[in-house]
Amino acid sequence: MALYVYSITATTHPCRLDGLTGVGAEPAPLRTVTAGQLRAVVSDVDEEIRPKRRDLAAHQEVQERLMADGTVLPLQFGYTAPDDEAVTQALQQRSESYLEALERLQGCAEYHIKASQDEEALLREILNDSHQARLLNERIRAGDTDPRLPLQLGEIVAAEVRDRQEALAAGLVQALIPFARDHSVRAPADGDIVNLSLLVHDDQKDTFLQAEASLAQQIDGVAFRFAGPLPPYSFV
Known part of the structure; x- marks a missing residue:
């Protein structure tokens, strides 16, 4: 058997x-x-x-x-x-x-952190910050039928979304890994921008949880999902 x-x-x-x-x-x-x-x-x-x-x-x-x-x-x-x-x-x-x-x-446990960003808020931010994207969007909204405009706007917005989300994800990871003895970054899925596992010792648990809560409160437009303490599957 x-x-x-x-x-x-x-x-x-x-x-x-x-x-x-x-x-x-x-x-x-x-x-x-x-x-x-x-x-x-x-x-x-x-x-x-x-x-x-x-x-x-x-x-x-x-x-x-x-x-x-x-x-x-x-x-x-x-x-x-x-x-x-x-x-x-x-x-x-x-x-x-x-x-x-x-x-x-x-003395360690695993914690998972996943984060997703409000896409509509991000698009509004890009249109506000990017002069070129804003002009293209205004021309489209005003009725300009040039077929190149949506493609140009889409390329600009896609590049901005990628760059901003990658920078935000990297910042979140760097803010949390100092509290861990080890970490594992996986490719995010289902619209997430962060998929992070951390190996946290009991001595750092309270400080780490305070840092998690602080991040969630400080960063607008980002929804965090925290799980733990968990068995350390990612670090075996």
């Missing part, structure tokens, strides 16, 4: 798993596989695990329970191994890197 692998911890971690259920249509009890100074938290599965809401929630609940009691290396959803022996071998073969990662992540 295959194993679903949730996390890797040190053997000193208490691994309180009581009351938790694993993934799958008929969840098996959670248990551990130990090798040297490491252990993996697993459960038996006899099916292909897909990202259904119930299973995603079960996976995350295990991470949060373990994280509450100590440092954990959370695996991304869906990781499986053929059997206990395969897990044991993986722990033995990569023990040094896993132990180093546990030490690096000790």
Whole structure:
């Protein structure tokens, strides 16, 4: 029977798993596989695990329970191994890197920051600031039918939007990374301009959260979405 692998911890971690259920249509009890100074938290599965809401929630609940009691290396959803022996071998073969990662992540949690900008407000700002864009827009609104005008205006506005959003995103990242031990910048999606993950130590947590709140209050036209503390998936 295959194993679903949730996390890797040190053997000193208490691994309180009581009351938790694993993934799958008929969840098996959670248990551990130990090798040297490491252990993996697993459960038996006899099916292909897909990202259904119930299973995603079960996976995350295990991470949060373990994280509450100590440092954990959370695996991304869906990781499986053929059997206990395969897990044991993986722990033995990569023990040094896993132990180093546990030490690096000790006392830390992950925080996500995403931000989107009010597009209408940004367009108004560009038309106000850019003399050329404003003139083209006024000619179009006045009824000038030159077919080149919309294309020229679109090119100017697109370039301004790109440059301004890139500069704003870079500024936001630079304002937050001093509070983190590590960070990961990903390509934003769905209209966002920032997609940032930060590894923040507990000692910096309060200061970091104050900085987040301050940014959200100071910058008009930008909507922030903050999440955390979370298991440090991005830094394993």
